[in-house]
Amino acid sequence: MSNWLKLEGDVCAVTGALGGMGVEICREFARNGANVVLLDLDEEKVKAAAADLAAEFGIHAEGYKMNATDEAEVQAAVDATIANFGRVDVLVNTAGILRFAAMEDLPLSDWNEVINVNLTGYFITSQRFGREMIKAGQGRLVHISTVASHSPETFSGVYSSTKAGVNMMSKMLAAEWGPYGVRSNCVEPCFVKTPMSANFYADPEVEKSRSRLIATRRIGEVSDIANAVMFLASTRSDFTTGDAIKVDGGFSNMMGDLTAKPGGRRAYADNYLKNKGVELWSDESGVAKPTDQ
Incomplete structure (x- = not known):
């Protein structure tokens, strides 16, 4: 167990805890001695995942069913967290969905669904957990965004639009809640293997071709994202707020080379x-x- 991050004993809530990114983030918190609140849609699975995490790492973990777009469910998860842990120090928003379509063909129902999950859901969870942080006079929020939030990727217009919104929401939270000791930052992955991007890398030749576009010449792993989240979730980043860390192997800096x-x-x-x-x-x-x- 590492003590450098000083996360031991902190209470860290993670939305989308059963997803590939969420699973690794929860495990990394547990490795660092933090207590973990797992939040996801499947009550049975999220409770089982919490029990497994507690048994493996010897920390306190609880799993709650929560739809991030449902205000009542989010508030119930907040109340349960406070009842069982007494406080919440960190919230990590990872829950998200993706819909591919050209902008001229994108159904309004898809547009609304992605905005509801990726942006409105982040707002509701941030607001409700953030209120507890404001009361406590401290807290850290970390939101999973994407490099595509400011570098458009064709046919994922609604996804990119929601993540651009997440970036600005995070800046607003940082500005408004900074005086209360609450920080808000984003992590912006790109070219990372996750369940959502698995189809991109099913063909080894595609993975090879993509890796050659990246300065580090490899595709990222969820552990790369988790490491960035740990820094922003810890007090080691206490003077960092309203900002974003790119986790893209240097791809964003390679445009001139292409x-x-x-x-x-x-x-x-x-x-x-x-x-x-x-x-x-x-x-x-x-x-x-x-x-x-």
Whole structure:
């Protein structure tokens, strides 16, 4: 167990606790000695997951059925948390859904559903758990967003739109609740293997081609997200609020490398990296290579 994060004994609530991201975040909290509140839709499974976590790590864990879009269920989860733990120190919002469609074809029902879960749900849970943090004079909120919240990804317009909303909501919470000792930040993953993105990486060649677009030359794991969440959820980040940490292996900084380079600069760059044994994004990767101009 690591003591550097100083999470031991903290009460950490996680929405979407049965999802791939949520599971790893809950386990990482438990590894660091925190008590964990697991929140998800399936009551039987979430209670069983909490019991398993408590048995494995020797911490106090409880699982509550909670639909993040249902105010009554969220308030019931808050009340149960306070009754069983006495306080809540951390809330991590991970629950989310994705719908693919071109904007001109996207059904209004899909638009409303994704906004309701990904944005309204984050607001309700933040508001209700946040009220307890305000009373206590301290607390940390961490929201899972995405790099696509400010770098559009075609055919996922409603998902990207909701996450852009999450980013601004987090900034508003940070500004309004900072005087009460409550912080709010986002984690922005991209190119990470999760159950939601599993179909992207079912083909090894697709994974290989995508990894060549990333500075670290690998696809991220849920543990990479959990590590960033731990920092923002801990008091080690006490002077960080209203901000976001990208967890994308440097992809966001690679745009200049993915454009055509005039005067033979692309050939120079490719040859230099090949001589260093670095895999390139190139024709072999399955991604179209820009032509030197």
